[in-house]
Amino acid sequence: MAEYTPKERLSRALTGQPVDRMPAVSVTQTGTVEQMEACGSFWPEANNDAEKMAALAEAGYTVVGFEAVRVPFDITAEAEFFGCQIKAGTKEQQPSVVGHVVKTVEDIEKLKGYDLDHGRIGVVCEAIKILTDKYGDELPIMGSMIGPFSLAQHINGDDWFMAIFTDEAFGLTLMEFTTEFNVAYAKKMVENGADTMVIIDPTASAQLIGAEFYDKFVVPYHRKIVDAMHKLNVPVVLHVCGDTTQGLMLMESSGVDAISVDQNVDIATAVGKVDKAVIVGNLDPVNVLWNKDPDTIREQSQKVLDAGVGLLAPGCGIVSKTPTANLQAMVEMAKNHKY
């Protein structure tokens, strides 16, 4: 079979076309301290500066050997864009959302009319442009964003879960708003060169809110993003945290091309639950990738490969202190795997 560029290989793998071997990628965040030290671009600056962000994303390829470049490294840029208070990150820790800006439908109205060039949303798009100019012919350029459900939670705060159960009109209005933003932002990433879209929607889980609410509050909104991306021939990967086993069919009904599952999910069961979505995962980022050695990574990778995973990858964001050698062991296992 023909040799593909990493870009062609991933695109084919995500859209169900035959490939010569498994692509070696991480659909979740890739930044680590060892890569920062190797490329001289560190968190938290690499979260706020396009050149530094691109440099650290590039290290995923040049230092670790991932066959893609991916930005950003956290999921707070979107909430920050809407004015939520952010606790700054450190060299080892990603920033987090600590203040919220929406309590009512009127508050949502006030957020409309935004300009996507502004803030870290603009920085991410600029980093994508830098990476595309350098690697766009060869490597997949992954754009990642928080999904609309978790963004609604960031914007609304801890009341969000209660809101969807008790105030449907408000809940759906906020989902419409966040989704419209997600679609516009994703399109802008694609304009700048992103060819693969990753939606990280950690708390959009049927396990947390039940199938009925998932079907109403999540699926139609994910579908809007997927439809917009498919019009641009961009495959979409969805990552949700926790045990998503029971929700996989609903997740797939949004039309996503691939579903990234975490270490709580049994891969063979997951593969059996979906129709054609590519199952991505699911080495434990803490207990395996960070805290074990390359031999254990190879063993664990083999189990996941034997279970029929579509793409061998971390089960969630890579922990910043993860040794490069461990990530390289996973990369090597993926590269050596023929379907």
Ligand SMILES: [Zn+2]
């Ligand atoms: Zn996760």
